Amino acid sequence: xxxxxxxxxxxxxxxxxxxxxxxxxxxxxxxxxxxxxxxxxxxxxxxxxxxxxxxxxxxxxxxxxxxxxxxxxxxxxxxxxxxxxxxxxxxxxxxxxxxxxxxxxxxxxxxxxxxxxxxxxxxxxxxxxxxxxxxxxxxxxxxxxxxxxxxxxxxxxxxxxxxxxxxxxxxxxxxxxxxxxxxxxxxxxxxxxxxxxxxxxxxxxxxxxxxxxxxxxxxxxxxxxxxxxxxxxxxxxxxxxxxxxxxxxxxxxxxxxxxxxxxxxxxxxxxxxxxxxxxxxxxxxxxxxxxxxxxxxxxxxxxxxxxxxxxxxxxxxxxxxxxxxxxxxxxxxxxxxxxxxxxxxxxxxxxxxxxxxxxxxxxxxxxxxxxxxxxxxxxxxxxxxxxxxxxxxxxxxxxxxxxxxxxxxxxxxxxxxxxxxxxxxxxxxxxxxxxxxxxxxxxxxxxxxxxxxxxxxxxxxxxxxxxxxxxxxxxxxxxxxxxxxxxxxxxxxxxxxxxxxxxxxxxxxxxxxxxxxxxxxxxxxxxxxxxxxxxxxxxxxxxxxxxxxxxxxxxxxxxxxxxxxxxxxxxxxxxxxxxxxxxxxxxxxxxxxxxxxxxxxxxxxxxxxxxxxxxxxxxxxxxxxxxxxxxxxxxxxxxxxxxxxxxxxxxxxxxxxxxxxxxxxxxxxxxxxxxxxxxx
Numbered sequence: 179x180x181x182x183x184x185x186x187x188x189x190x191x192x193x194x195x196x197x198x199x200x201x202x203x204x205x206x207x208x209x210x211x212x213x214x215x216x217x218x219x220x221x222x223x224x225x226x227x228x229x230x231x232x233x234x235x236x237x238x239x240x241x242x243x244x245x246x247x248x249x250x251x252x253x254x255x256x257x258x259x260x261x262x263x264x265x266x267x268x269x270x271x272x273x274x275x276x277x278x279x280x281x282x283x284x285x286x287x288x289x290x291x292x293x294x295x296x297x298x299x300x301x302x303x304x305x306x307x308x309x310x311x312x313x314x315x316x317x318x319x320x321x322x323x324x325x326x327x328x329x330x331x332x333x334x335x336x337x338x339x340x341x342x343x344x345x346x347x348x349x350x351x352x353x354x355x356x357x358x359x360x361x362x363x364x365x366x367x368x369x370x371x372x373x374x375x376x377x378x379x380x381x382x383x384x385x386x387x388x389x390x391x392x393x394x395x396x397x398x399x400x401x402x403x404x405x406x407x408x409x410x411x412x413x414x415x416x417x418x419x420x421x422x423x424x425x426x427x428x429x430x431x432x433x434x435x436x437x438x439x440x441x442x443x444x445x446x447x448x449x450x451x452x453x454x455x456x457x458x459x460x461x462x463x464x465x466x467x468x469x470x471x472x473x474x475x476x477x478x479x480x481x482x483x484x485x486x487x488x489x490x491x492x493x494x495x496x497x498x499x500x501x502x503x504x505x506x507x508x509x510x511x512x513x514x515x516x517x518x519x520x521x522x523x524x525x526x527x528x529x530x531x532x533x534x535x536x537x538x539x540x541x542x543x544x545x546x547x548x549x550x551x552x553x554x555x556x557x558x559x560x561x562x563x564x565x566x567x568x569x570x571x572x573x574x575x576x577x578x579x580x581x582x583x584x585x586x587x588x589x590x591x592x593x594x595x596x597x598x599x600x601x602x603x604x605x606x607x608x609x610x611x612x613x614x615x616x617x618x619x620x621x622x623x624x625x626x627x628x629x630x631x632x633x634x635x636x637x638x639x640x641x642x643x644x645x646x647x648x649x650x651x652x653x654x655x656x657x658x659x660x661x662x663x664x665x666x667x668x669x670x671x672x673x674x675x676x677x678x679x680x681x682x683x684x685x686x687x688x689x690x691x692x693x694x695x696x697x698x699x700x701x702x703x704x705x706x707x708x709x710x711x712x713x714x715x716x717x718x719x720x721x722x723x724x725x726x727x728x729x730x731x732x733x734x735x736x737x738x739x740x741x742x743x744x745x746x747x748x749x750x751x752x753x754x755x756x757x758x759x760x761x762x763x764x765x766x767x768x769x770x771x772x773x774x775x776x777x778x779x780x781x782x783x784x785x786x787x788x789x790x791x792x793x794x795x796x797x798x799x800x801x802x803x804x805x806x807x808x809x810x811x812x813x814x815x816x817x818x819x820x821x822x823x824x825x826x827x828x829x830x831x832x833x834x835x836x837x838x839x840x841x842x843x844x845x846x847x848x849x850x851x852x853x854x855x856x857x858x
Contacts, residue, residue, distance in 0.1 A: 193350070193351070193370075193371050193373075193382050193383075193710050193713070193795060193817050194350055194351075194382060194383050194384070194795065195383070195384050195385060196228075196383060196384065196385040196386075196387075197225065197228040197229045197322050197350075197383070197386075197389070198228050198229075198231075198232055199794075199795065200229050200232075200322065200350035200351075200370065200382075200383070201228060201229040201230065201231065201232025201233050201320075201350075202232050202236070202794065203350065203370050203764065203794070203795050203796070204229065204232070204233055204320070204348045204349075204350060204368060204370055205232055205233045205235075205236035205237065206236075206763065206764040206796070207348075207368050207370060207763055207764040208233060208236075208237065208318065208346075208348060208368060209763055209764075210763070211237055211239075211316065211318065211346070212236070212237050212238070213238075214316060216314060216315045216316060216343065217237060217239040217315070217316045217318065218239055218240050218241075218242065218310055218312065218315045218316070218317055218318070219233050219234035219237065219239050219240070219241050219242075219318045219320060219402070220241075220242055220243070220244040220317055220318070220319050220320065220333075220337075221241065221242075221243055221244065221320045221321070222243075222244055222245075222246055222319070222320065222321040222322075222329065222330070222333060223243040223244070223245045223246075223299060223303060223394055224388075224389040224390070224391070224393075224394050225321065225322035225323075225388075225389050226320045226321035226322050227243060227389060227393070227394045227397050227398070228322075228389060228393070228397060229320050229321070229322050229348075229349075229350065230318075230320035231397045231400065231402065233318065233320060233348065234402035234403075235402045237318075238402065238403050239318070239402060239403065240310060240402065240403055241397075241398065241402045242304075242309060242310045242398070243300075243303050243304070243394065243398060244263070244264055244319065244333055244336075244337070245263070245264050245296050245299050245300055245303075246261050246262065246263045246264070246329045246330075246332050246333050247261065247262045247263075247292035247293075247295060247296050248260075248261055248292070248328075248329065249261055249262055249268070249270070249285070249288050249289060249292060250288065251274065251278055251280065252278075252280060252284050252288070257274075258271070258274075258326075258328055259271055259274045259275055259278065259280060259285075259288075260274075260275070260285075260328070260332070261328050261329050261331070261332035262289055262292050262293060262296060262332065263332040263333050263335070263336035264296065264300065264309065264333075264336060265336045265339065265340070266293065267332060267335055267336035267339065268285075268289055268332075269328070269331055269332040269335055270285065271328060299391075302391060302395065303391070303394050303395055303398055304398065305395070305399070312337060312340040312341070312342045313340060313341045313342065314341065314342070314343050315342050315343055316342070316343050316344050316346065317337055317342045317344070317345050317346065318346045318347075318348055319333055319334065319337065319345060319346065319347050319348070319364075320347075320348050320349070321349050322349070322350060322379060322383075322386075323349050323350055323351040323352060323379030323380075323382065324349050324351075324352035324353070324356050324357075324360075324369075324379070325352075325353070325356070325376070325378065325379055326356070327352075327356045327359065327360065330347065330349075330360065331360075334347070334360070334363060334364060344364075344365035344366070345364040345365055345366075346364065346365060346366040346367070346368065347360050347364055347366070347367045347368070348367075348368040349368075349369055349370070350370045350371065350382060350383075351369070351370065351371045351372070351373060351376075351379055351382035352369045352372060352376070352379075353372060353376040354369075354372040354374070354812075357369040357372060370764075370817075371710065371817060373710075415772075416769055416790075416791035416794070417769055417772035417773050417791075419787055419788065419790065419791050420769065420770065420773050420780055420788060420791055420792075421773045421774075421775070422787060423780060423784075423785035423787045423788035424773060424775060424778035424779065424780050424788075425778060425779045425780070425784065426775065426777070426778055426779075427462075427777045427778050427779045427828055428776075428777060429458065429461065429462060429465075429777060429830075430458050430459070430461070430462030430736070430777050430828050430830045431462050431465045431466060432466075432779040432828065434469065434473075436779055436784060437466065437469065439783075439784060440732065440734075440779075440781060440783060440784060440825065440826055441470070441474065441732055442732075443730065444693070444727075444729075444730050444731060444732040445681070445692075445693050445694075445727050445730040445731070446677065446681070446693070446694055446695075446696060446723055446727055446730070446731050446732070447470060447476075447693075447694075447695050447696070447731075447732045447734065448695075448696040448698065448703040448719065448720055448723060448731070448732065448733050448734065449463045449466060449467070449695060449696065449697060449703065449734045449736075450698060450699060450700035450702070450703035450704065450733070450734060450735045450736055450824075451463065451697075451698075451699055451700060451736050452699075452700045452735070452736055452737050452738060452767075452798075452799055452800060452801060453699075453738075453743050453745070453758075453800075453801035453802070453805070454515065454518050454699060454744075454745070454801070454802055454803045455517065455518075455743045455744030455745045455753075455801070455803070455805075455835060455836045456736075456738065456741075456743055456744075456833045456834070456835070456836055457523065457833065457834045457835060457836045457837065458738070458777075458830045458833045458834065459736045459738075459830070459833070460521065460523040460524065460836055461523050462736070462828065462830070463697060463736070464523055464524075464526070464527040464530075466734075467479060467527070467695045467697075468527075468530065468534075470693075470695055471531075471534065471546045471695075472534070474693065475544075475691070475693060476546065476693045476694060476695055477544070477546055477547065477684045477688065477692045477693060477694055478492075478531075478546035478547035478548055478549065478694060478695070479546075479547075479548050479549065479694070479695050479696075479697055480549045480550070480551050480676070480677055480680055480694050480695070480696050480697070481519070481548070481549070481550055481551065481696070481697040481698070482518075482550075482551060482552055482673070482697060482698035482699060482702060483511070483518070483519055483550035483551070483552055484511075484513065484550050484552050484553075484554055484555035484558070485549070485550040485551070485552070485553075485555060485559065485640075485643055485644060485647050485676070486510070486550070486555050486558045486559055486562050486644060487510040487511045487513075487519070487550060487555065487558075488519075488548055488549050488550030489549065489550065489640050490507055490510045491504075491507045491508060491510075491528055491548045492547045492548045492549055493507075494506075494507035494528070494532060495507075495528060495531040495532045495535055495545075495546070495547065495548050496535055496545055496547060497532075497535060497536065497539065504525045504526075504528035504529045504532065505525060505839065507528060508520050508524065508525060508528065508839070513554065513555070514746075514749070514750050514803075515746065515753065515803040516838070516840075517744055517753045517836065517838035517839075518803065520838060520839045520840065521744075521836050521837055521838050521839060522836075522837045522839065523836065523837075525839060528548065531546060531548060534546065544687070544688065547684075549676075549680055550676075551672075551673040551676045551677060551696070551698070551719075552669070552672075552673060553647050553650050553651040553654055553669060553672045553673075554651070555647065555651075556585070556647070556648055556651035556652065556655070557585070559644035559645075559647045559648050559651070560578075560582045560585065560644075560648055562640070562641060562644040563578050563582070563615065563619070563641050563644045563645050563648070564578050564579050564582065566637060566638075566640070566641035566644075567641070570634075570638075571622070574618065574622065577615075577618070578615055578618075581611035581612075581614060581615045582608075582611065582615070582648070584608035584611045585608050585652075607652075607656070608652055609652055609653065609656075612645075612648050612649040612652045613649055615645050615648070615649075616642075616645045616646055616648070616649045619641065619642045619645040620642065635686075639683050643676065643679065643680075646675075646676070646679070647672070647676075650668065650671075650672040650675075651672075653668055654668045654669055654672070663711075663714050663715050663716050666716055666717075667715070667716060667717045670702060670717050670718050670719050670722065671717065671722070673698070673702065673719045674719050674722035674723065674726070677694065677696065677719070677723070678726065680694065681694060696719065696723075698719060699800070699802065700735045700736065700737075700798075700800060700824075701718070701800050701802075702718050702719045702720065703718070703719065703720045703733055703734070703735060703824075704718060704720050704733060704735055704818070704823040704824055705718065705720045705721045705724060705733060705822060705823050705824075706718040706720070706721045707721055707822070708818060708819040708820075708821075708822035708823035709798070709816060709817065709818045709819075709823060710816050710817040710818070711816060720733045720823075720824075732825050732826070733823070733824045733825050733826075734824060734825065734826050734827070734828065735820075735823065735824040735826075735827045735828070736827070736828050736829075736830070737766055737767050737770060737798075737799070737827060737828075737829045737830075738758065738767065738829070738830050738831065738832070738833040739760060739761050739767050739768070739770065739771040739829075739831045739832065740758050740759065740760045740761065740771075740831075740832055740833075741757075741758050741832045741833040741834055741835075742755055742756060742757055742758055742833070742834050742835040742848065742849075743755075743756050743758050743801055743805055743833075743835050743836075744756075744835040744836045744837075744838065744845070745801060745802075745803060745804055745805035746803055746804050746805075747804065747805075747806070748804065749803075749804065752842055752844065752845075753838050753841075753842070753845055754844060754845060754848075754849070755835040755845045755846075755847075755848035755849060756805050756807070756835070756848075756849050757807070757848075757849045758801070758805070758807075758833070759807050759810055761799060762797055762799075762810065762811065762815060764796060764797050765796055765797040765798065765799060765815065766796045766797065766798045766799075766818065766820050766827075767798075767799055767829075769791070769796065770827075770829040770831070771831055773829075775829075775831070776830070776831055776832075777828070777829065777830045777831065778828070778829055779826055779827070779828050780792070780826065780827050780829070781825060781826035781827070782821050783825055783826065784826070788821070789821055792819075792820045792821030792827075793819055793821045793822070794819070795817050795818070795819055796817070796818060796819075796820065797815045797816070797817060797818075798815065798816060798817070798818035798820065798823075799814050799815055800814055800815070800816065801814055835848070
């Protein structure tokens with residue numbers, strides 16, 4: 179499939195409810211202009227006016243309309259050959275004019291006709307008021323979006339002739355290439371979102387109803403400065419509302435009373451992290467999990483980790499297997515990024531879980547396990563299936579070995595190599611063999627358990643989950659070379675199904691009362707429907723858990739403003755201790771930083787007042803195992819509605835890098851903090 183074909187199958191992202199909300203988002207991003215002298219906001223009529231009014235009101239700046247009329251080609255008014263702006267400035271697309279052989283007289287005729295309409299609109303919109311003087315002013319030029327940018331270009335060129343101090347362009351949505359083009363011409367460009375592929379401006383809005391002349395007149399007549407907006411500015415800021423609703427959470431651990439109210443009788447509690455390498459996230463999550471296991475009867479942890487490696491840890495914490503320490507039990511995590519699980523916090527938690535279960539066994543009480551949900555371990559899972567069957571049914575083991583031999587054409591444990599070969603016809607697909615083996619494992623469950631006793635049920639379940647993983651991983655690795663959304667969804671569906679299967683298995687030991695904690699990244703734990711990627715059709719474990727368990731699922735996210743993180747610079751590279759840049763303006767993290775508390779819990783389930791500021795679209799940061807601060811905006815931010823994405827968020831303002839069990843001299847030295855240039 180070509181890149182163009184893939185792009186055509188992607189669905190556009192709807193980010194904003196309407197133009198007014200888009201204006202409020204842009205106002206947050208333009209906060210640096212609040213309080214400056216001689217700032218004026220110009221909205222391109224008509225669609226840009228509702229966006230511009232919100233910006234002007236937030237900045238307490240005067241608002242005016244700037245009118246640009248498209249110059250339609252003769253015989254096809256919808257096809258632009260140029261534009262005409264207030265002040266009589268004409269901008270032509272010379273390529274279009276030459277290609278269509280439009281004569282100078284035809285250009286004049288179209289320009290005169292559109293000029294009359296432009297003058298009519300100026301008179302109607304301003305009700306006799308003269309246009310504002312732009313000389314020496316900072317002009318924030320606003321539209322509801324850019325496509326080709328021809329209309330905005332006409333406006334910029336017309337305004338440049340009016341001697342402004344500086345020109346700032348602010349739009350809710352535009353192609354990245356268009357934003358970069360204008361960045362070379364004006365003083366500042368703020369593009370709130372840059373969807374890929376960019377299909378049309380309206381695709382970024384749920385409501386893109388055409389703006390009427392009456393609405394333009396009404397907004398221009400509504401003050402954005404003076405007493406009316408002073409009252410608005412004196413109202414509580416979002417940060418003040420958050421501060422009033424926040425619950426202090428020392429070191430990221432909320433008080434038990436708050437956790438009790440938040441968790442209730444939830445069956446699954448998904449606890450996230452906004453990076454895979456932050457010490458405080460891991461430590462706070464571990465402490466909350468200990469409380470859930472000890473006080474709420476949770477059966478253990480299901481982590482964003484490979485099933486066979488995590489099950490080795492499960493055997494250790496349950497007093498089984500041959501490992502004699504947590505460090506040894508975690509040594510199975512060899513695949514990049516090993517530090518996600520081979521780190522000091524997880525080691526200490528595994529030690530605690532081992533001791534806890536020892537006490538529980540002594541009392542004849544229920545123990546808690548440690549499980550994996552991920553699907554990257556295709557080849558290791560095959561070996562686990564064969565080894566198990568060899569021990570209980572050698573003939574079945576031989577059949578599994580013959581089926582899985584299909585995968586031997588790819589290098590050992592290289593799922594991507596298999597996926598590439600199968601997807602592009604360079605090798606055979608092993609889908610049939612993977613499915614056949616899974617079906618046989620499922621059909622043999624009763625026979626093996628009946629013959630070997632219920633004590634062997636866990637081991638058979640482990641083997642069956644490995645067979646399921648092989649089947650899902652085979653599909654995942656083939657999908658990696660198709661659309662990004664499809665491969666992501668296969669992975670998160672697998673994790674959600676693994677969670678369901680694990681709960682069903684544990685239910686048999688707990689009379690249907692099994693409860694689990696999930697550890698995964700925010701991008702998996704949060705509900706995709708509350709993020710811009712949800713518009714692409716992307717799913718998450720959090721969304722699927724809510725759909726499956728309803729009110730008995732709780733999604734908890736973690737955020738930070740700045741500090742350090744353990745991450746790599748490329749896939750497969752060494753772990754580095756990197757400096758985390760202060761969060762971008764307009765982000766969830768920047769809002770929480772303004773609250774000025776070291777660590778707190780915020781949830782509209784606990785305090786209804788938090789609902790409004792958490793319902794506003796903001797940027798949210800996601801650092802995985804790779805951190806690229808030089809391209810922070812493109813690499814690590816996406817739009818979210820935090821109040822819908824999570825049931826609760828724990829913010830720790832400054833955080834530190836997670837310490838791997840094996841540290842390099844480079845990690846110990848770390849990065850020297852520096853001031854990065856502001857990038858998109």
